[in-house]
Amino acid sequence: MTRIGSQRVPVGAEPLSRAAVVAVARYGAGVEVSAAALDELARVRRHIDELAHSDRPVYGVSTGFGALALRHIPPDRRIDLQRSLIRSHAAGAGAPVEPEVVRAMMLLRLRTLLSGYTGVRPETARALAGLLDSGLIPVVPEYGSLGCSGDLAPLAAVALALMGEGSVLGPDGPRPIGPALAEHGLTPITLAEKEGLALTNGTDGMLGMLVLDLEDLHRLFDLADVTAAMSVEAQLGTDRVFAAELQALRPHPGQAVAAARMWAALAGSEIVASHRGADCPRVQDAYSLRCAPQVHGAARDTLAHAAAVADRELASAIDNPVVLGDGRVESNGNFHGAPVGYVLDFLAIAVADVASIAERRTDRMLDVHRSHGLPAFLAADPGVDSGYMIAQYTQAGAVSELKRCAAPASVDSIPSSAMQEDHVSMGWAAARKLRRAVDGLTTVLAVELLTAARALDFRAPLRPAPATGALRDLVRERVPGPGPDRHLAPDIAAVVDLVRSGAADHLLALGVSS
Secondary structure, three states: OOOOOOOEEEEOOOOOOHHHHHHHHOOOOEEEEOHHHHHHHHHHHHHHHHHHOOOOOOOOOOEOOHHHOOOEOOHHHHHHHHHHHHHHHOOOEEEEOOHHHHHHHHHHHHHHHOOOOOOOOHHHHHHHHHHHHHOOOEOOEEEOOOOOOOOHHHHHHHHHHHOOOOEEEEOOEEEEHHHHHHHOOOOOOOOOOOHHHHHHOOOHHHHHHHHHHHHHHHHHHHHHHHHHHHHHHHOOOOOHHHOHHHHOOOOOHHHHHHHHHHHHHHOOOHHHHOOOOOOOOOOOOOHHHHOHHHHHHHHHHHHHHHHHHHHHHHOOOOOOOEEOOOOOEEOOOOOOOHHHHHHHHHHHHHHHHHHHHHHHHHHHHHOOOOOOOOOHHHOOOEOOEOOOHHHHHHHHHHHHHHHHHOOOOOOOOOOEOOOOEOOOOOHHHHHHHHHHHHHHHHHHHHHHHHHHHHHHHHOOOOOOOHHHHHHHHHHHOOOOOOOOOOOHHHHHHHHHHHHHHOOOHHHHOOOOOO
16 A cells, blocks of 8 residues: 555544545555544553453453344354454355455454444454554455444454454455464454454444545535536527626525536636627527536535535444443444444435536537537548547446436344344445446536537637646647547546546635635
């Protein structure tokens, strides 16, 4: 895992920021564990040790788990209990999830351990921090979490790695973790009472994916405003509908931001100015042009709501049972993933709609009957050349997939653990499909950007606005302008890479706060 310089993120009992999660998960920053938090862990652990030697059964300390919670476990079997918990719960299947997701899970679980409510030993927290700092990525299969009692199977895969079992990702595929730990000077740990539950009873997987998706969607929604502005410009649309006084009549904050950004993107456009006179026969633009701020704005407001939920979750300490300040060990239901699952599903709806309206704008640029003078399919020689005809098919296929991803996972529930866990959140599933949705939206907006850039070229000698022209020129550094048909897939891939790389971010700011 490559790090950005020597950046290290402090981790203790305090809430983590979304930026800190992204820095560690995506960009390989290290962690600096709080000494004060470790001291508090030692203090809290004494309560667990006392309970472990008492005759009173305590869930997770001296009992079995889930539907087996009524089984009292004698002291000489409790290490076996912890080991069995992790081995049995590491029951995932499918392809490994992305390294950044695994790192996010590890960081978020570490922060919960350091909150002082889980009862783990300081050495267990240090072991997790060491694994995170090593850059080793435990293999975490995609399937196995129902989003209740935490992301059990995914987190158990990480805990298994701490025990020196399981696999890590290597350059040539998974490899045994034992030798990998030794190469990094790490020693497997033996879990003590309560620690198996503490390492697995959290919503860290779904929360980590939410935080990473929030980062991506902020950029994509910024991009959507500018590609929409390019499409308006290319189709000889008007910018007057984006005026602040019109948007103020419906005071949704996201709508105001989207409209202001589109207004700013179109400022100084010779193309827009060329048809602004009273003799222009156009009365109103199509909804996909005129209503872009309303759709993009609603998506932005959804994003803001999801960010607020994520921030509350980042300040939470999720485990069951928890050790309270006075030493009491109490069961609770905070591991249920509904708060996170709902917003993951909500975002998938917004993503699908932003993609859907972008595809409609693209289609209009390719239709000679609706594009106001552009050549059919933006082809250099229509009939001989097909231009971007099939690029819109790719968009349409992606949008169709996004509509399926918009079907909520959080309304589903399959009872488990002999009906002890009789209602589950499916938050992990909601997170997985949102990641696919983010990829789909990236493709859809890349195709709109590619298409709008070419349409602006066909409006020459009229010049686009400085903002839209600069983005068009950035595309031209990677993809040639109009000409005979060429292999189109690499051009789409080049623009997708442009979007993902952040190379266009400075052009998307537009001086408007988002």
